[in-house]
Amino acid sequence: MSLKPRRVDFDATWKLLKETLEGVITCGAVQWVTWNDRFSDVYKLCTAVEPHGDNLYQSTKLFLEDHVRSLHKEIISAGDDHMLEMYHKHWEQYNIGAGYLNQLYGYLNNSYIKKQKYSEADVNYGVFPVDADCLLEIGELAKEIWKNLMIDSIKNRLVILILQEISKDRNGYYVNQTVVHSVVTSFVDVSEYKKKTPLDLYQEIFETQFLKETGEFYRHEAAQLKAECTCSDYLEKVIQRLDNENFRSRKFLHSTSYAKVTQEVQARMVGDVIGFLHGECKDMVEQEKRKDLRNLYILLKPIHKGLEVLVKEVETYIKHQGMQSVLSLKQDPSFVEAMLKVYHKFKELILDVFVNDQAFTSALDKACSSVINHKPQNSRSPSAPNRSPELLAKYCDGLLKKSTKGVSDAELDEKLSGSIIIFKYLDDKDVFQRFYSRMLAKRLIYSQSASMDAEEIMITRLKQACGYEFTNKLHRMFTDISVSSDLVVNFNNYLREKNANPGINFNILVFQAGAWPIAQQNNITFHIPQQLEKSVRLFEEFYKEKFNGRKLTWMQSLSNVELKLGYLRKSYSVTMSTFQMATLLPFEVNNSLPFSEIQTCTNLPDKELCKQLQTLVDTKILLCDEGPVNEKSTLSLNMSYSNKRTKFKIMAAIQKETPQEVESTHSAVDEDRKLYLQAAVVRIMKARKTIKHNNLIHEVISQARSRFTPSISMIKKSIETLIEKTYLERVSGTTDEYSYIA
Amino acid sequence: PPIRKQGGATSEGKRMSLVSREVSESKILALFELYKDAEEDCILADGIERFCMDLEVKPEEFVVLVLAWKFGAQTMCEFTRAEFLQGCKALRADSIKSIQSRFPELLADVRDRQAFKDLYRWTYTFGLDSASGQRTLPTDMAITLWKLVFSQGEPPVLQRWLEFLEKHSNIRGIPKDTWELFLNFTEQVGDDLSSYDDTEAWPSLLDDFVEFENDRHNQNVTTD
Numbered sequence: 001m002s003l004k005p006r007r008v009d010f011d012a013t014w015k016l017l018k019e020t021l022e023g024v025i026t027c028g029a030v031q032w033v034t035w036n037d038r039f040s041d042v043y044k045l046c047t048a049v050e051p052h053g054d055n056l057y058q059s060t061k062l063f064l065e066d067h068v069r070s071l072h073k074e075i076i077s078a079g080d081d082h083m084l085e086m087y088h089k090h091w092e093q094y095n096i097g098a099g100y101l102n103q104l105y106g107y108l109n110n111s112y113i114k115k116q117k118y119s120e121a122d123v124n125y126g127v128f129p130v131d132a133d134c135l136l137e138i139g140e141l142a143k144e145i146w147k148n149l150m151i152d153s154i155k156n157r158l159v160i161l162i163l164q165e166i167s168k169d170r171n172g173y174y175v176n177q178t179v180v181h182s183v184v185t186s187f188v189d190v191s192e193y194k195k196k197t198p199l200d201l202y203q204e205i206f207e208t209q210f211l212k213e214t215g216e217f218y219r220h221e222a223a224q225l226k227a228e229c230t231c232s233d234y235l236e237k238v239i240q241r242l243d244n245e246n247f248r249s250r251k252f253l254h255s256t257s258y259a260k261v262t263q264e265v266q267a268r269m270v271g272d273v274i275g276f277l278h279g280e281c282k283d284m285v286e287q288e289k290r291k292d293l294r295n296l297y298i299l300l301k302p303i304h305k306g307l308e309v310l311v312k313e314v315e316t317y318i319k320h321q322g323m324q325s326v327l328s329l330k331q332d333p334s335f336v337e338a339m340l341k342v343y344h345k346f347k348e349l350i351l352d353v354f355v356n357d358q359a360f361t362s363a364l365d366k367a368c369s370s371v372i373n374h375k376p377q378n379s380r381s382p383s384a385p386n387r388s389p390e391l392l393a394k395y396c397d398g399l400l401k402k403s404t405k406g407v408s409d410a411e412l413d414e415k416l417s418g419s420i421i422i423f424k425y426l427d428d429k430d431v432f433q434r435f436y437s438r439m440l441a442k443r444l445i446y447s448q449s450a451s452m453d454a455e456e457i458m459i460t461r462l463k464q465a466c467g468y469e470f471t472n473k474l475h476r477m478f479t480d481i482s483v484s485s486d487l488v489v490n491f492n493n494y495l496r497e498k499n500a501n502p503g504i505n506f507n508i509l510v511f512q513a514g515a516w517p518i519a520q521q522n523n524i525t526f527h528i529p530q531q532l533e534k535s536v537r538l539f540e541e542f543y544k545e546k547f548n549g550r551k552l553t554w555m556q557s558l559s560n561v562e563l564k565l566g567y568l569r570k571s572y573s574v575t576m577s578t579f580q581m582a583t584l585l586p587f588e589v590n591n592s593l594p595f596s597e598i599q600t601c602t603n604l605p606d607k608e609l610c611k612q613l614q615t616l617v618d619t620k621i622l623l624c625d626e627g628p629v630n631e632k633s634t635l636s637l638n639m640s641y642s643n644k645r646t647k648f649k650i651m652a653a654i655q656k657e658t659p660q661e662v663e664s665t666h667s668a669v670d671e672d673r674k675l676y677l678q679a680a681v682v683r684i685m686k687a688r689k690t691i692k693h694n695n696l697i698h699e700v701i702s703q704a705r706s707r708f709t710p711s712i713s714m715i716k717k718s719i720e721t722l723i724e725k726t727y728l729e730r731v732s733g734t735t736d737e738y739s740y741i742a
Numbered sequence: 743p744p745i746r747k748q749g750g751a752t753s754e755g756k757r758m759s760l761v762s763r764e765v766s767e768s769k770i771l772a773l774f775e776l777y778k779d780a781e782e783d784c785i786l787a788d789g790i791e792r793f794c795m796d797l798e799v800k801p802e803e804f805v806v807l808v809l810a811w812k813f814g815a816q817t818m819c820e821f822t823r824a825e826f827l828q829g830c831k832a833l834r835a836d837s838i839k840s841i842q843s844r845f846p847e848l849l850a851d852v853r854d855r856q857a858f859k860d861l862y863r864w865t866y867t868f869g870l871d872s873a874s875g876q877r878t879l880p881t882d883m884a885i886t887l888w889k890l891v892f893s894q895g896e897p898p899v900l901q902r903w904l905e906f907l908e909k910h911s912n913i914r915g916i917p918k919d920t921w922e923l924f925l926n927f928t929e930q931v932g933d934d935l936s937s938y939d940d941t942e943a944w945p946s947l948l949d950d951f952v953e954f955e956n957d958r959h960n961q962n963v964t965t966d
Binding site: 503691694712713716717720723724734736737738 | 878879894917918919920923926940941942943944945946
């Protein structure tokens with residue numbers, strides 16, 4: 001065979017071709033050889049010396065139109081009962097046949113038609129009318145003809161029949177799914193080649209009406225179910241209906257309709273009755289009906305703003321539960337555990353029921369935070385501080401202190417992470433920090449920590465939660481402790497070298513003044529007992545030599561000693577504060593002394609001395625002539641003192657936290673806050689030079705948020721202070737803008 | 743040429759050079775010597791009292807405040823030689839009579855908004871006890887000065903404001919910023935505290951005042 005153009009007799013060739021076409025379009029048996037011949041016939045016609053392309057195209061078109069017309073007649077005559085089946089049968093056949101036909105006309109498609117077709121870009125940018133009389137590839141032509149001659153004329157009847165079938169399916173009757181699906185998707189298939197709008201036909205003649213019908217059906221369904229069932233059953237049934245309908249979509253419809261159907265059903269069965277469902281939220285939440293809540297969640301989630309009411313109810317309920325369980329414990333560190341119980345319970349519930357939906361976890365956060373930061377409204381003291389930060393610090397103190405209660409490491413770890421959960425909800429983190437550092441200081445100074453590892457873990461966690469700056473001082477306290485132990489080793493070496501003997505064993509802690517929450521101005525001084533003098537002097541010499549220029553302040557009120565009592569029947573070894581010892585030492589040479597004389601010896605302030613003596617009287621080591629110790633008392637050694645133990649401590653009473661300390665911690669926090677806010681304002685002003693009042697307020701709040709929530713009036717006062725100190729001024733001529741004075 | 747209107751502070755220098763020809767510096771200085779303190783080179787409380795008596799005004803009168811402002815006095819109850827000289831020159835006056843004759847003009851001048859604002863702001867510094875390095879005006883002094891400075895036209899909230907300050911003895915002093923913004927406050931809210939917006943940059947004392955007033959108002963409403 002030659003590819004050279006020849007003269008071709010069109011009519012003769014067409015006659016042959018047409019016979020084969022009939023076979024192809026009806027999917028009849030076509031010999032391989034015949035197929036090949038016809039294929040080259042198409043080629044020959046197109047490439048003939050006088051090309052017959054146009055003729056071929058028109059003739060094929062006529063042929064297909066005739067074919068479809070005859071199928072149309074057949075389908076019509078099948079009557080309503082069999083119309084869908086018939087349509088299905090012919091369409092499937094025609095569709096496949098058209099596919100083959102397209103291949104057979106391969107050459108015509110490629111050489112003749114493509115040339116005339118608009119490029120894809122032309123179509124996309126809509127330069128030309130899309131379906132203008134341009135030539136179509138033969139496969140497309142076949143579909144176009146099907147649409148025009150078949151679908152257009154019987155579409156109404158078809159759609160009615162399809163809807164009837166689907167309605168039957170909804171009511172549980174058997175429906176030939178293949179047939180319906182095929183008919184429905186034929187609406188898409190015939191326009192598939194229209195790249196831009198392949199779904200127009202489907203949507204126009206079928207989908208819109210189907211959705212309307214579906215909506216009607218489920219509106220009715222919803223009304224009926226609502227009347228018959230409880231809300232709980234209703235939810236269950238709706239979910240079932242949704243599932244079924246979803247499955248039905250997959251049986252009958254084109255995939256682009258799935259979501260639309262679901263939406264329609266949701267709108268009718270959930271959206272339209274949302275008031276009814278919202279009304280039930282409160283009860284379901286309060287009775288913790290997990291199954292109902294889960295169903296409710298599933299149904300409300302897709303509805304715009306559908307969950308809001310439920311979320312609010314959940315938040316209110318958690319808050320209520322939290323308040324209930326914490327209320328009676330407001331003064332007790334165990335409130336932490338009670339609150340954690342509530343937290344964990346609802347965390348689990350939200351995970352289980354609401355798949356950890358963010359709306360609900362933030363409701364949990366809000367509820368917890370409002371319980372934890374709740375300020376009791378009291379008419380007498382409207383601004384009573386919230387005690388949670390203090391109690392949480394106490395709770396941690398209890399965990400980290402040596403105690404007789406055996407707590408396993410794992411258990412301790414869990415409790416510490418629990419306290420971090422509560423910590424994160426605190427508004428006043430700075431108050432917590434103050435209390436925590438005070439308690440930590442006590443644990444470190446009196447070596448009461450159960451485990452240094454646990455202490456460090458806790459601080460690391462606080463750092464993770466709140467940043468380096470927050471735990472900076474706590475870290476420095478730790479460093480001081482370990483530096484001090486090295487220092488003691490060095491000091492002992494120093495003593496050995498100098499051949500000096502302080503006369504006593506002693507251990508010393510040296511702290512950096514800024515890091516420790518110890519008020520220096522309250523440091524009480526006294527006559528250092530002669531027995532201690534040498535050691536103090538030696539250490540000062542040693543320290544001066546080692547760190548020239550550093551100033552040592554002795555915090556004797558925090559130190560303690562071990563004193564042996566040798567005047568009694570048994571010998572006792574008593575750990576006591578240095579002040580207690582100082583008041584006892586004068587009794588080495590006298591069995592009985594008046595207050596005034598002890599005062600001369602110790603040079604302690606009256607009040608402090610009373611306190612110290614009282615503790616010794618309370619422990620029965622000293623006897624007081626009458627009543628509580630005062631300036632006129634005379635004290636004497638209790639020569640008949642006895643104790644089951646030979647080694648014990650008596651400084652507990654002194655270490656106990658006093659209400660004044662709590663008070664002073666709060667006022668220290670207030671001071672800190674003022675300074676913090678002023679520093680923040682200055683920082684912002686330095687960067688911004690000029691700023692509007694409200695922007696400044698916002699920036700300060702966002703900077704302070706990780707530590708505490710400042711009140712606006714507090715920020716304003718800071719600004720005013722800074723104006724007075726001439727760090728800032730108002731921009732002249734304005735009342736709401738500040739500028740920085742460098 | 744006589745300049746009828748005495749405006750803001752900006753043209754002061756120019757004007758002085760123009761008017762100085764008309765008044766006798768020696769007469770002014772003679773007047774100064776009349777009231778001068780025996781020890782110091784300025785007129786002190788006692789001298790001012792005599793000066794006022796001769797001018798036939800009371801020392802606590804508004805016009806005296808305006809006069810002190812015109813003189814550019816730094817401190818209350820004190821005129822330095824330079825202040826007195828410059829002030830008299832600015833007034834184009836070199837005798838008690840001629841100073842007296844300027845009073846109506848002075849009072850008319852400070853009806854001007856900008857001039858009053860100057861006077862108002864100056865009054866704060868004037869009230870400070872500069873000898874002791876005071877930087878914040880004590881509340882009682884502030885109250886006195888508020889009454890005085892507003893003698894020619896009292897803003898509607900003034901009485902309530904002063905009452906508020908008197909009732910809250912814990913308010914020890916009035917910062918300069920608060921003093922200055924109070925004038926804006928009187929202009930902006932007038933008589934209607936409901937137009938006050940506490941999210942604006944008002945000093946916190948004004949917030950407290952408005953809250954106090956609103957509380958009081960609300961209580962009245964509920965008990966009625």
